[in-house]
Amino acid sequence: QVLLQESGPGLVKPSETLSLTCTVSGGSVSSGNYYWSWIRQPPGKGLEWIGYISYSGFTSYNPSLKSRVTISVDTSKTQFSLNLTSVTAADTAVYYCARGGVLLWGQGTLVTVSS
Amino acid sequence: EIVLTQSPGTLSLSPGERAALSCGASQSVRSNYLAWYQQKPGQAPSLLIYGASTRATGIPDRFSGSGSGTDFTLTISRLEPEDFAVYYCQQYADSTYTFGQGTRLEIK
Numbered sequence: 001q002v003l004l005q006e007s008g009p010g011l012v013k014p015s016e017t018l019s020l021t022c023t024v025s026g027g028s029v030s031s032g033n034y035y036w037s038w039i040r041q042p043p044g045k046g047l048e049w050i051g052y053i054s055y056s057g058f059t060s061y062n063p064s065l066k067s068r069v070t071i072s073v074d075t076s077k078t079q080f081s082l083n084l085t086s087v088t089a090a091d092t093a094v095y096y097c098a099r100g101g102v103l104l105w106g107q108g109t110l111v112t113v114s115s
Numbered sequence: 116e117i118v119l120t121q122s123p124g125t126l127s128l129s130p131g132e133r134a135a136l137s138c139g140a141s142q143s144v145r146s147n148y149l150a151w152y153q154q155k156p157g158q159a160p161s162l163l164i165y166g167a168s169t170r171a172t173g174i175p176d177r178f179s180g181s182g183s184g185t186d187f188t189l190t191i192s193r194l195e196p197e198d199f200a201v202y203y204c205q206q207y208a209d210s211t212y213t214f215g216q217g218t219r220l221e222i223k
Contacts, residue, residue: 101207105159
């Protein structure tokens with residue numbers, strides 16, 4: 001059974017970089033022909049897809065965030081990461097990692113952008 | 116980018132009633148690569164339907180999905196108290212995934 005778990009700072013200062021890691025247990029990021037996504041949900045609002053990285057390293061990003069986002073795979077192949085630069089209060093959200101096009105979700109982690 | 120529009124924004128019904136939630140796409144969703152998720156407060160979304168009409172493992176048969184192309188529907192035949200939640204559609208046909216804005220199903 002594959003499980004995903006997000007980790008990273010819960011508080012980030014404005015203009016800094018938000019960095020999160022998703023640890024995959026019970027599987028590998030480099031196997032199974034899956035896409036590995038990040039999705040976010042501001043408090044009280046809907047879901048926003050941020051981007052994904054494929055099992056082969058191909059990336060695709062939400063056009064509205066593309067200039068600030070990087071998704072990468074750790075060399076251990078059991079983690080993938082999100083970097084979001086130049087954050088503002090509008091980036092405060094619960095951030096989820098997920099597997100697949102039909103999404104298998106992590107439990108999510110709240111990141112607050114505040115000084 | 117495929118834009119998904121869900122309607123209604125809020126649906127007020129009573130337990131035992133039938134619910135029909137709509138998801139419209141700005142362009143045809145290839146191979147009906149459309150999924151539905153349920154989200155309860157404080158929880159991650161959970162998969163209900165994929166491929167527009169295939170129930171995920173363990174999902175009761177009161178949930179059904181239909182539609183193709185640009186028009187999709189999630190139907191809950193007889194509402195149970197635990198079904199009152201927010202529902203999202205999502206397309207995974209395009210290289211950029213998108214979600215609908217959600218439908219809140221509330222108790223009348």
